[in-house]
Amino acid sequence: MNRYLPLIVLLLLALFLGLGLRKDPSIVPSPLINQPAPSFELPELRDLNKTVSKATSLGAPYLLNVWATWCVNCRYEHPVLMQIANDGRIPIVGLNYKDERPAALQWLTDYGDPYRDIAYDESGRVSIDFGVYGAPETFLIDSQGNVRHKVIGPISVELWQETLIPMLAELQSE
Amino acid sequence: MKLKTTITLLLLALSSQLSAVTNEFEFGERVNEQRYLSYINKIRCLVCQNESLGSSRSDLAIDLRSEIYRLMELGQSNQQINEFLVSRYGDFILYEPPVKRSTLMLWFGPFLLLLLFLVLLLLRIKKMKHQTSELSASQRQQAQALLNPKSNQHD
Numbered sequence: 001m002n003r004y005l006p007l008i009v010l011l012l013l014a015l016f017l018g019l020g021l022r023k024d025p026s027i028v029p030s031p032l033i034n035q036p037a038p039s040f041e042l043p044e045l046r047d048l049n050k051t052v053s054k055a056t057s058l059g060a061p062y063l064l065n066v067w068a069t070w071c072v073n074c075r076y077e078h079p080v081l082m083q084i085a086n087d088g089r090i091p092i093v094g095l096n097y098k099d100e101r102p103a104a105l106q107w108l109t110d111y112g113d114p115y116r117d118i119a120y121d122e123s124g125r126v127s128i129d130f131g132v133y134g135a136p137e138t139f140l141i142d143s144q145g146n147v148r149h150k151v152i153g154p155i156s157v158e159l160w161q162e163t164l165i166p167m168l169a170e171l172q173s174e
Numbered sequence: 175m176k177l178k179t180t181i182t183l184l185l186l187a188l189s190s191q192l193s194a195v196t197n198e199f200e201f202g203e204r205v206n207e208q209r210y211l212s213y214i215n216k217i218r219c220l221v222c223q224n225e226s227l228g229s230s231r232s233d234l235a236i237d238l239r240s241e242i243y244r245l246m247e248l249g250q251s252n253q254q255i256n257e258f259l260v261s262r263y264g265d266f267i268l269y270e271p272p273v274k275r276s277t278l279m280l281w282f283g284p285f286l287l288l289l290l291f292l293v294l295l296l297l298r299i300k301k302m303k304h305q306t307s308e309l310s311a312s313q314r315q316q317a318q319a320l321l322n323p324k325s326n327q328h329d
Contacts, residue, residue: 005294028220031264098233124237131262133220133234 030131032147037064037139038129045096045104045118052093052119054145061148061171062116063092063164064139066127068099069107071135077154078111084160085114090168094118097127097135140164142171198239205246213252214239216269217259226269 032038037054044050057064065081067074085092094115096104101120108115121127130139140149149167151159201207211228217238219230227235227242238259245255256268265271273281309317 025223028264028266031261124233125241128237128241129262131264133263 026134027152028133030147030150032131032139033150035147037141037145037147038126040119040126040129042119042121042126045094045101045120046108048120052117057093057117057141058145059143061090061140061142061168063090064095064130064141065092065115066095066097066130066132066135066137068097068135069103070099071097073154074136075111077136078114080155080157080160081114082112083157084155089165091116095127095130095132096120097132098122098124140167140171142174198236199243205243209252210243210246213246213255214242217242218267218269220263220267 039054041051041053044052063084067077081092084090092115094117096118098121101122104118104120119126124132130137134152136154138151138155139147140151142148148171149164151164155164199205199210201210214228215226217227219225219227219232219235219238221232221234222230225235227238241258242255245258250258259267265277271277271280
Protein backbone atom coordinates (compact mmCIF):
# COMPACT_ATOMS: atom_id res chain seq x y z
CA MET A 1 0.00 0.00 0.00
CA ASN A 2 2.69 2.46 1.08
CA ARG A 3 4.67 1.74 -2.03
CA TYR A 4 1.83 2.88 -4.25
CA LEU A 5 1.08 6.02 -2.29
CA PRO A 6 3.25 8.31 -4.47
CA LEU A 7 1.62 6.86 -7.58
CA ILE A 8 -1.85 7.45 -6.13
CA VAL A 9 -0.97 11.03 -5.22
CA LEU A 10 0.44 11.58 -8.72
CA LEU A 11 -2.70 10.18 -10.37
CA LEU A 12 -4.94 12.36 -8.20
CA LEU A 13 -2.86 15.40 -9.08
CA ALA A 14 -3.02 14.49 -12.77
CA LEU A 15 -6.80 14.14 -12.49
CA PHE A 16 -7.24 17.60 -10.97
CA LEU A 17 -4.79 19.24 -13.37
CA GLY A 18 -6.56 17.49 -16.25
CA LEU A 19 -9.93 18.79 -15.09
CA GLY A 20 -8.37 22.27 -14.80
CA LEU A 21 -7.19 22.09 -18.40
CA ARG A 22 -10.72 21.46 -19.61
CA LYS A 23 -11.99 24.68 -18.09
CA ASP A 24 -11.70 27.82 -20.18
CA PRO A 25 -9.99 30.43 -17.98
CA SER A 26 -11.28 33.26 -20.17
CA ILE A 27 -14.82 32.52 -18.94
CA VAL A 28 -15.20 34.23 -15.57
CA PRO A 29 -18.57 33.50 -13.92
CA SER A 30 -20.61 36.65 -13.39
CA PRO A 31 -21.67 37.62 -9.87
CA LEU A 32 -24.80 39.16 -11.43
CA ILE A 33 -26.53 35.81 -12.05
CA ASN A 34 -29.89 35.81 -10.20
CA GLN A 35 -29.30 39.42 -9.16
CA PRO A 36 -31.20 42.46 -10.42
CA ALA A 37 -29.60 43.80 -13.59
CA PRO A 38 -27.87 47.16 -13.04
CA SER A 39 -30.10 50.07 -13.92
CA PHE A 40 -29.03 52.19 -16.85
CA GLU A 41 -30.25 54.97 -19.06
CA LEU A 42 -28.53 55.57 -22.38
CA PRO A 43 -29.30 57.20 -25.72
CA GLU A 44 -30.72 54.95 -28.43
CA LEU A 45 -28.02 54.38 -31.05
CA ARG A 46 -30.30 54.80 -34.07
CA ASP A 47 -32.15 57.85 -32.71
CA LEU A 48 -30.18 59.81 -30.13
CA ASN A 49 -33.30 61.71 -29.02
CA LYS A 50 -34.74 58.52 -27.57
CA THR A 51 -33.42 56.75 -24.50
CA VAL A 52 -33.13 53.09 -23.61
CA SER A 53 -33.30 52.19 -19.93
CA LYS A 54 -33.79 49.23 -17.68
CA ALA A 55 -37.31 50.46 -16.88
CA THR A 56 -38.40 50.57 -20.53
CA SER A 57 -37.27 46.97 -21.00
CA LEU A 58 -39.20 45.40 -18.10
CA GLY A 59 -42.31 43.23 -18.50
CA ALA A 60 -41.02 40.38 -20.63
CA PRO A 61 -37.74 38.45 -20.88
CA TYR A 62 -35.13 39.77 -23.30
CA LEU A 63 -31.56 39.21 -24.35
CA LEU A 64 -29.11 42.02 -23.71
CA ASN A 65 -26.36 41.66 -26.29
CA VAL A 66 -23.10 43.59 -25.86
CA TRP A 67 -21.52 44.27 -29.24
CA ALA A 68 -19.23 46.60 -31.15
CA THR A 69 -18.01 46.94 -34.71
CA TRP A 70 -14.37 46.52 -33.62
CA CYS A 71 -15.23 43.11 -32.15
CA VAL A 72 -14.37 40.31 -34.56
CA ASN A 73 -16.44 37.68 -32.76
CA CYS A 74 -19.50 39.96 -32.96
CA ARG A 75 -19.32 39.72 -36.73
CA TYR A 76 -19.17 35.96 -36.36
CA GLU A 77 -22.16 35.99 -33.99
CA HIS A 78 -24.29 38.36 -36.04
CA PRO A 79 -26.02 35.80 -38.32
CA VAL A 80 -27.14 33.86 -35.21
CA LEU A 81 -28.63 37.05 -33.74
CA MET A 82 -30.49 37.60 -37.02
CA GLN A 83 -31.82 34.06 -36.76
CA ILE A 84 -32.97 34.64 -33.16
CA ALA A 85 -34.66 37.91 -34.18
CA ASN A 86 -36.47 36.19 -37.05
CA ASP A 87 -37.51 33.37 -34.74
CA GLY A 88 -39.36 35.96 -32.64
CA ARG A 89 -39.29 34.04 -29.36
CA ILE A 90 -37.43 36.78 -27.49
CA PRO A 91 -36.48 40.37 -28.30
CA ILE A 92 -32.82 41.38 -28.38
CA VAL A 93 -31.73 44.65 -26.83
CA GLY A 94 -28.29 45.77 -27.99
CA LEU A 95 -25.68 47.38 -25.77
CA ASN A 96 -23.28 49.02 -28.16
CA TYR A 97 -19.96 49.10 -26.31
CA LYS A 98 -17.33 51.81 -26.87
CA ASP A 99 -18.05 52.12 -30.56
CA GLU A 100 -18.13 54.85 -33.17
CA ARG A 101 -21.72 55.65 -34.06
CA PRO A 102 -21.32 55.96 -37.87
CA ALA A 103 -19.48 52.62 -38.00
CA ALA A 104 -22.20 50.98 -35.88
CA LEU A 105 -25.00 52.35 -38.11
CA GLN A 106 -23.15 51.18 -41.22
CA TRP A 107 -22.82 47.70 -39.69
CA LEU A 108 -26.59 47.52 -39.19
CA THR A 109 -27.21 48.60 -42.79
CA ASP A 110 -24.69 46.13 -44.17
CA TYR A 111 -25.47 43.04 -42.14
CA GLY A 112 -29.04 43.57 -40.88
CA ASP A 113 -30.48 44.83 -37.61
CA PRO A 114 -31.63 42.19 -35.10
CA TYR A 115 -32.23 44.64 -32.24
CA ARG A 116 -35.46 45.96 -30.75
CA ASP A 117 -33.57 48.74 -28.97
CA ILE A 118 -29.90 49.62 -28.93
CA ALA A 119 -28.38 51.42 -25.95
CA TYR A 120 -25.36 53.44 -27.02
CA ASP A 121 -22.67 53.11 -24.35
CA GLU A 122 -19.99 55.30 -25.85
CA SER A 123 -17.92 55.68 -22.68
CA GLY A 124 -18.33 52.08 -21.59
CA ARG A 125 -19.47 53.12 -18.10
CA VAL A 126 -22.75 51.13 -18.16
CA SER A 127 -20.86 48.11 -19.46
CA ILE A 128 -18.61 48.29 -16.39
CA ASP A 129 -21.75 48.00 -14.24
CA PHE A 130 -22.64 44.87 -16.18
CA GLY A 131 -19.14 43.46 -15.61
CA VAL A 132 -18.42 43.33 -19.33
CA TYR A 133 -14.80 42.47 -20.07
CA GLY A 134 -14.96 41.45 -23.69
CA ALA A 135 -17.56 41.58 -26.41
CA PRO A 136 -19.67 39.77 -27.37
CA GLU A 137 -21.42 39.02 -24.10
CA THR A 138 -25.12 38.30 -23.77
CA PHE A 139 -27.34 38.45 -20.69
CA LEU A 140 -30.69 36.70 -20.41
CA ILE A 141 -32.87 39.03 -18.35
CA ASP A 142 -36.28 38.01 -17.00
CA SER A 143 -39.49 40.04 -16.93
CA GLN A 144 -38.67 41.45 -13.47
CA GLY A 145 -35.30 42.66 -14.65
CA ASN A 146 -33.12 39.97 -13.02
CA VAL A 147 -30.10 38.52 -14.80
CA ARG A 148 -30.72 34.79 -15.24
CA HIS A 149 -27.86 33.69 -17.46
CA LYS A 150 -24.76 35.11 -19.11
CA VAL A 151 -23.12 33.94 -22.31
CA ILE A 152 -19.49 35.02 -22.70
CA GLY A 153 -18.36 34.93 -26.30
CA PRO A 154 -20.50 34.51 -29.42
CA ILE A 155 -23.85 32.71 -29.23
CA SER A 156 -23.76 29.68 -31.52
CA VAL A 157 -26.78 28.04 -33.11
CA GLU A 158 -26.26 25.03 -30.79
CA LEU A 159 -26.12 27.24 -27.71
CA TRP A 160 -29.32 29.01 -28.77
CA GLN A 161 -31.15 25.75 -29.38
CA GLU A 162 -29.79 23.64 -26.54
CA THR A 163 -29.38 26.19 -23.72
CA LEU A 164 -31.22 29.43 -24.36
CA ILE A 165 -34.51 28.08 -25.76
CA PRO A 166 -35.02 25.67 -22.79
CA MET A 167 -34.14 28.44 -20.30
CA LEU A 168 -36.54 30.79 -22.02
CA ALA A 169 -39.32 28.19 -21.89
CA GLU A 170 -38.69 27.88 -18.16
CA LEU A 171 -38.86 31.66 -17.71
CA GLN A 172 -42.12 31.86 -19.60
CA SER A 173 -43.70 29.13 -17.49
CA GLU A 174 -42.85 30.92 -14.22
CA MET B 175 30.09 42.47 -20.92
CA LYS B 176 27.39 41.14 -23.19
CA LEU B 177 25.50 39.73 -20.22
CA LYS B 178 25.62 43.09 -18.48
CA THR B 179 24.08 44.82 -21.50
CA THR B 180 21.33 42.19 -21.72
CA ILE B 181 20.49 42.60 -18.05
CA THR B 182 20.42 46.37 -18.36
CA LEU B 183 18.09 46.14 -21.35
CA LEU B 184 15.81 43.71 -19.54
CA LEU B 185 15.62 45.98 -16.51
CA LEU B 186 14.88 48.94 -18.75
CA ALA B 187 12.07 47.05 -20.45
CA LEU B 188 10.63 46.10 -17.07
CA SER B 189 10.83 49.58 -15.65
CA SER B 190 9.12 51.11 -18.69
CA GLN B 191 6.28 48.61 -18.18
CA LEU B 192 5.90 49.50 -14.55
CA SER B 193 5.77 53.20 -15.22
CA ALA B 194 3.31 52.88 -18.09
CA VAL B 195 0.47 54.25 -16.00
CA THR B 196 2.07 56.73 -13.64
CA ASN B 197 1.39 59.81 -15.73
CA GLU B 198 -2.28 59.11 -16.46
CA PHE B 199 -3.58 61.17 -13.57
CA GLU B 200 -2.55 63.94 -11.28
CA PHE B 201 -1.72 62.97 -7.75
CA GLY B 202 -1.57 65.09 -4.71
CA GLU B 203 -3.51 65.68 -1.55
CA ARG B 204 -6.74 64.03 -2.68
CA VAL B 205 -5.39 60.84 -4.23
CA ASN B 206 -2.14 59.45 -2.91
CA GLU B 207 0.03 58.14 -5.74
CA GLN B 208 1.60 55.33 -3.69
CA ARG B 209 -1.79 54.09 -2.57
CA TYR B 210 -3.19 54.22 -6.12
CA LEU B 211 -0.22 52.39 -7.65
CA SER B 212 -0.10 49.67 -5.02
CA TYR B 213 -3.87 49.19 -5.34
CA ILE B 214 -4.04 48.80 -9.13
CA ASN B 215 -1.23 46.25 -9.00
CA LYS B 216 -3.35 44.02 -6.76
CA ILE B 217 -6.23 43.91 -9.27
CA ARG B 218 -6.32 41.48 -12.18
CA CYS B 219 -6.99 42.69 -15.71
CA LEU B 220 -9.74 40.35 -16.97
CA VAL B 221 -8.92 41.03 -20.62
CA CYS B 222 -5.32 39.85 -20.29
CA GLN B 223 -5.48 37.72 -17.19
CA ASN B 224 -1.78 37.40 -16.52
CA GLU B 225 -1.40 41.14 -16.19
CA SER B 226 -2.42 43.37 -13.35
CA LEU B 227 -4.66 46.34 -13.95
CA GLY B 228 -1.59 48.47 -13.35
CA SER B 229 0.48 47.00 -16.17
CA SER B 230 -2.23 46.38 -18.77
CA ARG B 231 -2.75 48.64 -21.76
CA SER B 232 -6.16 47.24 -22.69
CA ASP B 233 -9.10 49.61 -23.09
CA LEU B 234 -10.99 48.10 -20.19
CA ALA B 235 -7.95 48.46 -17.92
CA ILE B 236 -7.69 52.15 -18.83
CA ASP B 237 -11.41 52.65 -18.06
CA LEU B 238 -11.20 50.75 -14.78
CA ARG B 239 -8.11 52.69 -13.71
CA SER B 240 -9.91 55.97 -14.23
CA GLU B 241 -12.93 54.59 -12.37
CA ILE B 242 -10.69 53.58 -9.45
CA TYR B 243 -9.01 56.99 -9.51
CA ARG B 244 -12.45 58.64 -9.45
CA LEU B 245 -13.60 56.52 -6.50
CA MET B 246 -10.40 57.35 -4.59
CA GLU B 247 -11.00 61.01 -5.35
CA LEU B 248 -14.47 60.59 -3.80
CA GLY B 249 -12.78 59.34 -0.65
CA GLN B 250 -13.69 55.66 -0.89
CA SER B 251 -11.57 53.12 0.99
CA ASN B 252 -9.77 50.22 -0.71
CA GLN B 253 -12.37 47.92 0.84
CA GLN B 254 -15.20 49.90 -0.76
CA ILE B 255 -13.47 49.86 -4.14
CA ASN B 256 -12.92 46.10 -3.79
CA GLU B 257 -16.67 45.71 -3.24
CA PHE B 258 -17.40 47.87 -6.30
CA LEU B 259 -15.19 45.64 -8.49
CA VAL B 260 -16.24 42.29 -7.01
CA SER B 261 -19.97 43.01 -7.36
CA ARG B 262 -19.40 43.45 -11.10
CA TYR B 263 -16.59 41.08 -12.03
CA GLY B 264 -16.46 38.54 -9.17
CA ASP B 265 -13.68 37.56 -6.76
CA PHE B 266 -11.45 36.57 -9.66
CA ILE B 267 -10.57 40.21 -10.23
CA LEU B 268 -8.73 40.35 -6.89
CA TYR B 269 -5.29 38.79 -6.72
CA GLU B 270 -6.01 38.19 -3.03
CA PRO B 271 -9.51 36.69 -2.91
CA PRO B 272 -11.35 36.98 0.45
CA VAL B 273 -11.31 34.03 2.83
CA LYS B 274 -14.72 32.37 2.56
CA ARG B 275 -16.19 28.93 2.11
CA SER B 276 -15.47 28.60 -1.60
CA THR B 277 -11.90 29.85 -1.22
CA LEU B 278 -10.93 27.86 1.90
CA MET B 279 -9.08 25.23 -0.15
CA LEU B 280 -7.27 27.95 -2.06
CA TRP B 281 -6.01 29.59 1.11
CA PHE B 282 -5.35 26.57 3.32
CA GLY B 283 -5.02 23.64 0.87
CA PRO B 284 -1.25 24.02 0.44
CA PHE B 285 -0.69 24.13 4.22
CA LEU B 286 -2.87 21.06 4.67
CA LEU B 287 -0.83 19.21 2.06
CA LEU B 288 2.40 20.32 3.74
CA LEU B 289 1.09 19.08 7.09
CA LEU B 290 0.04 15.77 5.55
CA PHE B 291 3.46 15.17 4.04
CA LEU B 292 5.23 16.20 7.25
CA VAL B 293 3.18 13.62 9.16
CA LEU B 294 3.97 10.97 6.53
CA LEU B 295 7.65 11.87 6.69
CA LEU B 296 7.71 11.65 10.49
CA LEU B 297 5.98 8.26 10.41
CA ARG B 298 8.51 7.05 7.91
CA ILE B 299 11.47 8.26 9.95
CA LYS B 300 10.09 6.59 13.04
CA LYS B 301 9.70 3.34 11.15
CA MET B 302 13.25 3.51 9.81
CA LYS B 303 14.63 4.03 13.31
CA HIS B 304 12.82 0.92 14.47
CA GLN B 305 14.15 -1.15 11.64
CA THR B 306 17.79 -0.22 12.17
CA SER B 307 17.76 -1.20 15.80
CA GLU B 308 16.39 -4.65 15.15
CA LEU B 309 19.09 -6.76 13.52
CA SER B 310 18.75 -10.47 13.80
CA ALA B 311 21.72 -12.54 15.03
CA SER B 312 22.61 -13.78 11.56
CA GLN B 313 22.40 -10.26 10.12
CA ARG B 314 24.70 -9.08 12.86
CA GLN B 315 27.21 -11.78 11.94
CA GLN B 316 27.04 -10.84 8.27
CA ALA B 317 27.63 -7.24 9.06
CA GLN B 318 30.57 -8.17 11.27
CA ALA B 319 32.04 -10.20 8.44
CA LEU B 320 31.75 -7.32 6.04
CA LEU B 321 33.25 -4.83 8.45
CA ASN B 322 36.24 -6.99 9.55
CA PRO B 323 37.11 -9.16 6.57
CA LYS B 324 40.52 -10.23 8.07
CA SER B 325 39.37 -11.85 11.27
CA ASN B 326 36.78 -13.96 9.49
CA GLN B 327 38.77 -15.18 6.50
CA HIS B 328 38.73 -18.94 6.15
CA ASP B 329 41.62 -19.57 3.82
